[in-house]
Amino acid sequence: QVQLVESGGGLVQAGGSLRLSCAASGRTFTTYAVGWFRQAPGKEREFVAAIRWSGGTTYYADSVKGRFTISRVNIKNTVYLQMNSLKPEDTAVYHCAAARTRGVVTTVAPYDYWGQGTQVTVSS
Numbered sequence: 001q002v003q004l005v006e007s008g009g010g011l012v013q014a015g016g017s018l019r020l021s022c023a024a025s026g027r028t029f030t031t032y033a034v035g036w037f038r039q040a041p042g043k044e045r046e047f048v049a050a051i052r053w054s055g056g057t058t059y060y061a062d063s064v065k066g067r068f069t070i071s072r073v074n075i076k077n078t079v080y081l082q083m084n085s086l087k088p089e090d091t092a093v094y095h096c097a098a099a100r101t102r103g104v105v106t107t108v109a110p111y112d113y114w115g116q117g118t119q120v121t122v123s124s
Contacts, residue, residue, distance in 0.1 A: 002026040002098050002113045009094060009118030012086055020081040020118060022096030030074040033099045035111060036081045038092035038120075048094070049081060050104045059104045064090075086122045093117040 008020040022034065035050035049060045049070040058070050067086075072079040079096060097111035105111065 002029055002032065004096050004098060004113055004115035006094065006096050006115045006118040009120045011121045011123065014086060014088055014122055014124050016086050016122070017082070017084045018086065018120060020083065020094055020096075020120075022079040022081075022115060024077045024079070024098065026077075029077050029098065031100075031102065032113075033101050033103060033105050034070075034072060034079045035097050035099070035105055036070060036079075036094060037097060037108065038090075038094045039117075040092040043092075045095070045108055047106045047108075050106055051079065052104050053102045057104050059106055083120070086120075088122045088124045091120060091122050093119050 003025045005023045031053050036048040037045050039045040051058045051070045055072045067084050069082040095117040096115045098113045099105045099111045
């Protein structure tokens, strides 16, 4: 069993930065792939970024490539999402998720555990 808790969201002006954290409980977390997804009001949950269990491979949605960076510190059971050059269209609730796979997962279905999310609001 893995429990995920996100933090670091908030209100920021366009062009600003935020760093989201995803803290996990469970000693097997280091063997899980982790992803970040976001959901804006009235829209479906969409993939943002993912990282392999070892941290050696990452993948990003085209809309955030070059602006967002996903990383993990397994000894701290924490995954981060550094978000730079934020845009109003990045406004959403951001969720982290964990999948029992050693690959990189970019779709919703394979993820086994989800956090409750943290709100990110970018003003223009």
